[in-house]
Amino acid sequence: MSADCLFCKIANKEIPAEIVYEDDLVISFRDINPQAPTHVLTVPKKHVTTPNDAEVEDQSLLGHMMLTGTKLAAELGIDESGYRLIMNCNKEGGQTVFHIHLHLMGGRQLTVLG
Ligand code: 5GP
Numbered sequence: 049m050s051a052d053c054l055f056c057k058i059a060n061k062e063i064p065a066e067i068v069y070e071d072d073l074v075i076s077f078r079d080i081n082p083q084a085p086t087h088v089l090t091v092p093k094k095h096v097t098t099p100n101d102a103e104v105e106d107q108s109l110l111g112h113m114m115l116t117g118t119k120l121a122a123e124l125g126i127d128e129s130g131y132r133l134i135m136n137c138n139k140e141g142g143q144t145v146f147h148i149h150l151h152l153m154g155g156r157q158l159t160v161l162g
């Protein structure tokens with residue numbers, strides 16, 4: 049838990065969110081400003097500020113986030129049509145919340161990255 053971190057507060061249920069999945073390591077919830085018909089964020093319960101701050105000890109956690117994303121894609125019915133899993137880093141990467149999160153986006157034809 050990091051004080052004043054939005055996603056720590058969502059993980060701790062101090063701020064409400066539309067939760068679609070939770071286990072001991074991660075929580076997944078719908079993005080408040082969806083950029084696609086399906087837009088879900090998967091965040092670790094452990095506070096990691098940016099992808100730059102992930103360490104070797106976080107390797108399985110990062111893998112678990114990816115597999116949570118693919119599992120949710122199947123559950124939400126976009127695995128066959130296709131989707132994107134994205135993790136942004138710092139200003140030029142478009143990161144606006146400084147607690148790492150994996151975007152799952154799908155449900156429409158996505159356009160070129162960038
Ligand atoms: P980033 O730009 O850091 O990669 O993604 C942050 C995402 O968090 C954005 O897509 C934004 O809409 C979402 N977001 C910001 N604040 C909240 C919130 O309070 N609740 C939820 N559910 N999503 C949020």
Ligand code: ZN
Nearest residue numbers: 053056095147
């Ligand atoms: Zn946090």
